[in-house]
Amino acid sequence: MDNIPSSPGKFKMEKGPYFHRRWQHSSFTKFTFWSILFVGIIFFLFFRTPSSFSSDTSRRSLRTYNYGGSAWEKKVRSSARVTSKNGVTVLVTGAAGFVGTHTSIALKQRGDGVLGLDNFNDYYDPSLKRGRQALLEHNGVFIVEGDINDATLLKKLFEVVSFTHVMHLAAQAGVRYAMENPGSYVHSNIAGFVNLLEVCKNVEPQPAIVWASSSSVYGLNTKVPFSEKDKTDQPASLYAATKKAGEEIAHTYNHIYGLSLTGLRFFTVYGPWGRPDMAYFFFTKDILKGNSISIFEAPNHGTVARDFTYIDDIVRGCLGALDTAEKSTGSGGKKRGPAQLRVFNLGNTSPVPVTELVSILERLLKVKAKRNVMKMPRNGDVQFTHANISYAKKEFGYKPTTDLETGLKNFVRWYLNYYSVAATAE
Numbered sequence: 001m002d003n004i005p006s007s008p009g010k011f012k013m014e015k016g017p018y019f020h021r022r023w024q025h026s027s028f029t030k031f032t033f034w035s036i037l038f039v040g041i042i043f044f045l046f047f048r049t050p051s052s053f054s055s056d057t058s059r060r061s062l063r064t065y066n067y068g069g070s071a072w073e074k075k076v077r078s079s080a081r082v083t084s085k086n087g088v089t090v091l092v093t094g095a096a097g098f099v100g101t102h103t104s105i106a107l108k109q110r111g112d113g114v115l116g117l118d119n120f121n122d123y124y125d126p127s128l129k130r131g132r133q134a135l136l137e138h139n140g141v142f143i144v145e146g147d148i149n150d151a152t153l154l155k156k157l158f159e160v161v162s163f164t165h166v167m168h169l170a171a172q173a174g175v176r177y178a179m180e181n182p183g184s185y186v187h188s189n190i191a192g193f194v195n196l197l198e199v200c201k202n203v204e205p206q207p208a209i210v211w212a213s214s215s216s217v218y219g220l221n222t223k224v225p226f227s228e229k230d231k232t233d234q235p236a237s238l239y240a241a242t243k244k245a246g247e248e249i250a251h252t253y254n255h256i257y258g259l260s261l262t263g264l265r266f267f268t269v270y271g272p273w274g275r276p277d278m279a280y281f282f283f284t285k286d287i288l289k290g291n292s293i294s295i296f297e298a299p300n301h302g303t304v305a306r307d308f309t310y311i312d313d314i315v316r317g318c319l320g321a322l323d324t325a326e327k328s329t330g331s332g333g334k335k336r337g338p339a340q341l342r343v344f345n346l347g348n349t350s351p352v353p354v355t356e357l358v359s360i361l362e363r364l365l366k367v368k369a370k371r372n373v374m375k376m377p378r379n380g381d382v383q384f385t386h387a388n389i390s391y392a393k394k395e396f397g398y399k400p401t402t403d404l405e406t407g408l409k410n411f412v413r414w415y416l417n418y419y420s421v422a423a424t425a426e
C-alpha cells in the first residue's frame, strides 16, 4: 500500500498508445497486415479501458512526495509543539479538507500541537485546498504532503513526534461519486484506514484515535431520529458501506490491539471553506450563474431533507470527542487491557427540506433559483437524515447552536468574498 495516494481524484482517461503503421504493399503480406492490426486493436483497447482501479493505480503510482531532511523535521516538530499547559499532540489527517482545516485551527488556537497530513488530491478543486493550507500556515499548522496509505511516511511522522492523538479525517467523501469511482472509496476509506491503524497499533505509546464516520451509515433506516443504538446494516451507497466497514474495522483494532477509537457520524456538514461537491455549495454557484439546479424529491412528491450541521458545531464535537478519549491500552503491538470504543452522532437535530435550503439561499443571494424538481435518482442518496445527539451531549456536552439560516449566511459571505477575491486576482 506504500506510496499510493489515498484519493485519486476524478477518473480521467489516460491516452493509450496509438498504433499507427503505414501500409506498404511491397513489404507486408495480407496476413501480416491483419495480424498487426489485431494486435494493435488489443493494445489500444487495453490501455483505454476505463477501469477505475487500474487508472487509479497507474495515476497514483506516478505521484511521489518529498519528505525528510532536517529542515522538514524542524517544521514538523515546530508545528506539533504544544503551547498550553495541558495541550495534546495531534496528527490531523485530511488537514486540507473542510472539517480538517477548521478542526486543526481550533486545536492549534487552544494550544495543542498540530501536524497536518494531506495528499491534495483533485477530487475537487485543489486550489481550494491550497487556500485552506495557506490559512493553516497562517495559524502555525504545517501540512505534510503525503498519503495515509504510505506506511513509511506515517512511521516517520511518529518517529519525529510522539502523537498522543490522531484526528483521522482523510477520506474519499461524497455519496454519489461512489458510482463513478468505487475504487477510490475502497482505497482511502478502507485500505488507508487499515494502514493508519496498523502503524498506530505498533507505535509507543499508541495514540488515541478519533475518526470521521458518517450519517450515511443509517442508510435506508426509517426510524427517526437516528440513534447510535440503531442497526446500520442497510447502506444505500458504497460510500456509506465503506464508512460502516470502517466502524467494524475500528472494533477489530480496539479488540485485538487495545487502540482507543472514537467514530464520529457527521451529518451533512456545511459552512465557510466547505466542499464544492456538496449541494449547498454548487447550488450557490449555479444560482449565481443563472444555471438551473436539480432538486430531488422522493416518490409521491415526498420531501427530501437533511440534518444540515454547521462546521463550528462539528468542530466543537470533534474537540469534545478528543478531550474525552481515553488512552489506548496496547504496547509492543499487543493489547494490555480493555480500551475505549465509541461512536457518536454529530448532527443538528433539526432536519430541513432541501427546498427550504434553496429558499434560504435565494434570500441570501437575492437571486431566484431556476428549480428543476426531479425524482431522486437511485445513486446513493437517502430521503432524510435526523440525528439523536443525546449520547454526545451526555459524554461531552455537545450542543449545536447554529440554525441553517445563520450558518448559510456565514457561508454565503465567505463564498462571495473568496471567489470575488480570486476573480479579481486573475
Ligand SMILES: O=C(O)[C@H]1O[C@H](OP(=O)(O)OP(=O)(O)OC[C@H]2O[C@@H](n3ccc(=O)[nH]c3=O)[C@H](O)[C@@H]2O)[C@H](O)[C@@H](O)[C@H]1O
Pocket: 173, 174, 175, 213, 214, 215, 216, 266, 267, 268, 269, 277, 278, 279, 280, 294, 295, 296, 304, 305, 306, 354, 381, 382, 383
Ligand atoms: O452526512 C453525511 O454523512 C454525508 O453528508 C453529505 O452527503 P449529503 O447529505 O448527500 O449532502 P449533499 O450531497 O450536499 O446533498 C444534500 C441534499 O441535497 C440533495 N441534492 C443533492 C444534489 C442535487 O443535485 N440535488 C439535490 O436535491 C440530496 O439529495 C441531499 O438531500 C456529504 O456529501 C457526504 O460526504 C457525507 O459526509
